[in-house]
Amino acid sequence: MSTFDPLREQLSQAAREFGGDTVSGILSGMVDDVDRALREELEIFPVCHHSPASALAMVRRLREKQPKVIYLELCEDLQPLLTELRNCRLPVAVQAFATDLDGFPKSWAPLSVVAPITEASAEYQAISYALETPGVELVLVDRSTDHVFQWAPKEEDPPYAPKEEDAGLHGDAVGVEIGDLRPRFAELEEHLLHHGKVRHWSEWWDQYVEQPLSGADYDTYRQVMVLIGSLFRRLDRDGRRQAVDEDRERYMWTRMREHLSASGADPADCLYVCGAFHAASHVEQFGLRSTAPFEITPRTDTKWLYGLIPSSHSAIEAQFGLASGSVSIAAATWAKAVARSGLTPFQLAGQKGTRKRVSKLPAGARPKAEIAPADKLTGFLSRPPALDELDQSELLGWCVDIVRLARRNGYLASTADAIAVFETSILLAGMRNRARPTPYDFQDAAVTCIEKDVVPGRRDVRRLCEILLGGDRVGEVGYDALPPLARNVYDRLEPLGLDLSKRTIQRALLDLNAEPELVPCSDLLWMLRYLLPHDAVRPIMGERRLGERSIQESWDLSFGKHQRSIIELGYEGVTIEQVLEQRLRRKVWDPKATAAVALAAVEDAVLYLGSKRFADELGARAVELLASERSVDDAPEVLRRIRRLMAYYRASEPALPAWCEEFATAGYAHYCTLLPTAFVDDDTGVRQVAAMLGFLFSMESLALALGCDRAQLELAVRQSHPESPAKVAVLWAARTQLGLLTQAELRARCDELLANPLVVPSFPQYIMGFVQAMEPVPALSGFVVEVISKAFGRLPDNVLLPWMPKLITTLRDQAGELMPALVREAGRTFPGSLAAVDAWTPPWSARPAPPKAASATVAPGPVTELLLGHPATCDAVAALLGCEGEWQAPAAAGAEHQAARALLAEHPEPALAVAALLA
Template sequence: MSGPQQSTEGTSFAALRGQLQDAAATFAGGQDALEGILLGMVDDVDRAVREPLEIFPVCHHSPASALAMARRLREKQPKVVYLELCEDMAPLLTELRNCRLPVAVQAFAGDIDGFPQEWAPLSVVAPITEASAEYQAIAYALDTPGVELVLVDRSSDHVFQWDSRGEQASGESEPPDGAEAALHGEAVGVEIGDLRPRFAELEEHLLRHGRVRHWSEWWHQYVEVPLGDGAAGHDTYRQVMFLIGSLFRRLAPGDGARVRVDEDRERYMWTRMREHLSATGTDPEDCLYVCGAFHAASRVEEFGVRGGSGTFTISPRTATSWQYGLIPSSHAAIEAQFGLAAGSVSIAATEWAKSLKRTRVKPYRLEGQAGTKKSGKKKAAVAPAVPAPPSTAAGDELSGFLRRPPVLDGLDEAELLGWSVEIVRAARRNGYLASTADAIAVFETSILLAGMRDRAKPTPYDFQDAAVTCIEKDSVPGRRDVRRLVEIMMGGDRIGQVGYEALPPLARDVYDRLEPLGLPLQQRGVKRALLDMTSRPELEACSDVLWMLRRLMPHGAARPIMGERRLGERSIQESWDLALGTHQRALIELGYDGVSLEQVLEQRLRRDAYGPRATTATVLAAVEDTLLFLRGRRLADELGTHALKVLAAERSVDGAPEVLRRARALLAYYRTEEPVLPAWIESFVKTGYAHYCTLLPTAFRDEDATVGQVAAMLGFLFSMESLALSLGCDRTQLELAVAQSHPDDPAKTALLWAAQVQLGTLSRAELRERCDALLDNPLVVPAYPRYLSGFVHALEPVPGLADVVVEAVSNAFGRLPDTVLLPWLPLLITTLRAGAADLAPLLIREAGRIFPGRLAALDAWIPPWRTPETDPFAAARAHLAAAGPTGVALLAAHPEACDAVAGLLGCDGGWTRPGVPAPSGVGLLAAHPATCDAVAGLLGCDGAWAPAAGTPAPGAALMTRHPATSEAVEALLPSR
């Protein structure tokens, strides 16, 4: 809502109003909307100038604003500085002295309460560079005794309370994409001085008539250079910025959530300032309000210290818990996040340094600021600062400023000549065939382009275009083109760094624990770490930290080159590529979740295991990571018990391959590392056996279930069968599940046949017959590759069928003609590669065992499946029959050995000497009744030998009843 307009009588802008009325009448032919806009702009300027609380309008990352701010602070020395920045970020500003700019103040919330869960995590960043007015105000307030710095913008919580998610609120730009914005990620950016036209036609008009390519170039040419040359005084600067802010404000779309949020931000800030003035009793004349020029030309009723009070109510914050920290930023990240042209922030930093040298204004820097010179050292001779134009009463400074022509001085020509020489030198280093003539051409072309664009002096953008035109011919010989070389020459992408003292406790703990490596890990770039735990056992703790960092941080922060960590295995030597300085933001954000890596890792594992989308494989992976990194049974047992519940609740087999792989690994680990299996792993095997038996028939018929998933189910059932049966499971359940399975897919059919072979319901000979029948059926031959795919997958549950699979593949290549084989050969290769690539080595090893190793032996080679089967015991029986008499003669020749063997067998009779009749079989039985009873028992006879002499021998009756047995026993005994 627009506030009451200022009276135009008696103001110092009467002459300007008259000129604008005449211009509106000339161009528009009378009073219309144009006159209202022009006069309204003057009213906005007049209103802002007359406010008792001095408003200092700025543009974000503008050297002209920073220069004017430094001058004004030294001249006025305000006691209170109100700054347009999220009020909850105030405690962090003192940590800026421990950082190297640019950095960003961040508010982060991982667990949210009061916002939609899909918005999580929430992040707000406010980047700060040295060439910015807000940094000058912060440095002045923090290092000047008796000065209070008050942040008055809405809190980070209100940023998302007022965010519509359909339209970006409060001037924040869309989340950036690309690697150059990785330092800020998807955080919402808050900047001071969002000074850009929101009316697309207006921006297009300004760019076209200003003969520039993008908004950053227009601002540099028509605002930055005129205000930053040192000739504009404080009042001139304020009025120009008020005028620009009013223009963009009045030409912005008049509806939408963004306009409402803009006005609410202005009401919020003026409300906070009035509350502070009322609470402290500070005189508004001793205060300075630093805000964006867009908000300085505000028309809300709450504007000013005498504005409407009590008309705006600040809503309470949500229950979301916010964490705060400093993260590294860069010029490229700022440009990408706020839609600025590439290289514009680097050019602004160059202009800032040039302005300080030309005007000799001493900027404010935080005491001990990293990356700057020590303030305690004094130079031998210091040139006096160029005095700023005197500050007068708030009169009309706009008319003279707008009519003043730009001036090209000698310093700019020398600077342009230096640029031309430097870009040629950089081009030659990067492979361009540049010479002194090219430097002259760049110099003259820059001046020519500036003249064609109605500019008094070339800008860095003109110089960039001239360098591309004169140096870059047909191709780029190296990695960088000329445009990028100019950006590097102008300052490059300066990247900030957060100092050790400003890091959260977790990040400091990581650096402390990795100190034994002896590497400067806070520096950007990749550092190689070599760990020999044999000679230096203390490095084992560093290895644990690095493996946890690899698990928690983005790829590339900690990358192992040599060494691995698996269940039950520990490396004695490791090699790592570390880039913790490059990924400092990710390390800082870990500190928002906890105070140690172990705590954060446990939280992440619990979140993964208990999440709404957690699967059995996910929980088992969390159990494995717990054993690998935390080495604790408590959390592993807890997550393993939770895996039972998740497995019992699953009704699909999508994760069966991963479950099989991880369950096998965990079972092998516990069997080798623990004296007994944990209770949860035994319960998991029992539950999994029953669960997969229940789902097996459905999975065979389900079209969505792949053959690999069904093979993994069978692999779990067959590989865990012995343990499951020992724990009380019933094998009949598996047999019934296989019997109830009736697949239609050829691959699953082959898999079912393999399962039947494993269970014994189908013989290998019958399986071979079915494979031969498939090749004999011309209707089935096109689908034969899918059967082979099923057989290959069957190697997971039934690895003993490798020879049958090799036989099936060989028969296809041997029997099918080329007209049939060649069309489906690509299908066979792609099918095996896509679905069974990990099982192919087993198949290849089996083929290498069966096939001959040399090409010459291939012609005479006969496949083993074509060799006729013979009785494996026929040769042994023939040998025994031929060696029978020889064996008797051998025993007769060595009676002592025979007696020794007889003694071992319990026989007390010795060998019959030659010439003495040997006892018959009946006599031998009579002599050894116990042996007779034992043999009779083995033969199924229930009679016993009668030992009494003179009685009829039961052995005779027994032998009469069983003559065949008698003959067999007598044949085994020696006889003469």
């Protein structure tokens, strides 16, 4: 007769009365699962992740049983990392990371698996006991991280869905959780939350499982946990996930049997720690006496990298769908339960951020004799849970502290609010059938009484309650547990004299002239700025451009907050320079890379690495990409970057690199070939066409010197026949630049367009084309000012007014870099004062004819007499200018002198030019 036969019969009778055979089968099956798990030769310890009740039960059981081998449900290849936990401040997460995939879809990269560990967890107590107790072996038996993704469906998307809100310490990594005890049957969860009068599963678990089991004996704990795991397992309807879980269970039992066979360990001295869901397993490999085989597939050739990353309570909650603040509440519950029970938890020696406790077993301790488990479920299920008495002092302390925190954060809270929170907490607990208000009741009461309808600061009252009850504790990976790259970063930044482990923002001031030894720190910070999130390393003063270096810099550093990002850089290389080079090389050899991307990589290589060899390698790749492109969408970016790079090389190098010359010739031929098609293609914008012409005209002299033929450009322009008004204007500008169209002819064409009523509505598009044409033909800026002025003066209001907003937005979005030249030209053209506007005549308007010279003979003036008296000076100037002539009689000279004066008064520029020439 089984120990649980009376309970099975009792549940079956109740099920037949209320639910029929289906419910009876489920309930009796649950009892069978409990009986099977507890009768197993290898002791199974069912847990729930981050559960103080599980941690307390683990401490009690380890001190009582003192096992020699602990099998732990955790990825087996993470085991070498566990010894590094003593160099960290919990919570942290062990991580496996892979960027170069072999055997998985490339779209999944990078792959990441994390397993967070907190002090209030059963697995941490087991790890601490095993690592600190001599003669105890810890064996991780769950599937490897490689198998985590091997068993995932081979779809285009990775086997997880990155979320915007998950961009925290864990990012989009796959979470490996021991003891996932959340019902996968939505209707059941909704039913439990409704009848439990709670909002979230975490609150239900705390009220109906966590609190009753905190003080329960070991047999009751095991039976209840297996029973819950069996219930959730039998109601699970996700067949695909259940199949993966069953494979995990086959994997773990296979590994445990292999270890026992190889080590010869006694199963009575072993303990198997797994989630309660897996404790109620139905697979045929369950148990040590099973002989059912299971073939474990080999790992792929993917190279996995391992390390520790900082974690936090909020990161764990976000990744595993827990209620906000639940992990903090669990930590507070753990601390209180430890103090109340008098237990001494296990702890790794040298562990940071935890209370120093004596966690070793007393010398000479002997495990107690094992006693066959009795039926504790009947009593546990048949009587209501014992309700804790109201801890008035604890609740009063919470109420006073939350009012103090609220006032610091801008709330107009008072003593009356503290009293209201106290009474409301008791009221809510009573409405929910609780004798003692839980932290969740307290949160609801505080929000009701303090927050009102306004949130004055960035922290609401619910967040303040979480801070009060334990806060979002953030872990830290110690220096000794960091990868070599991260340690190298900290070492190289040591001259700054800052504590980079702090999570606060720190200001670094660098005077590179007075302290040249800080130049390497500046170089490293700029590289980190490129590789890390922007709020991790943020320049306040100083910049780095081609050919420019700051003499003083100011930085805001937040390394402690972004320690995970620095650690993950260590998975890519040994030094920052190596990682940056790999990133740039991977970027330009990506199948989707373009010439613009490669030129950006060249610029970054020059700025941050200073490697001429590497920059030349990336530049050669840019030439290849440009020659293979069939689109000109990136032409503006290509033009901007190649101009900047060539200006830098001309200023700093004796000659242009070979790849720059190849880029000029390849681009000249490439854009000449695509130009006629781009002019007529509706998908190619005006800006792209103008950028193509800008490349051709600005690189023309270099390209012709290297062997290109100018006839190719002229032929491409002659073969272009656009229909769009904007592109027609760009074509006219190009023809003007090539000498195929004079500026007088261009002005005449624009005047004809303005005079044609049929064309007037589309004339603004011509103007937009002329503005874009300033990119390839900068000398056209004066003509553009003339065209815009004429348009403003002649276009009717029904055309001009609707077009002006579009003109402004287009100039801002597409021609922002051209506006300074346009504004300067307008400043030179228009008068500088309001009073001069009335007398101002536009330079493009018709000029009055110069006055005719008087027919009467004019007596020579003093200037004429001076010139006639000293002709040598005039002869020297004439010879210098290459002019020939003869001296005339004074009367004729006087008449011509008057005409010359009138001519010089109207056109003073030649005289000024001669004066400047003669200095």
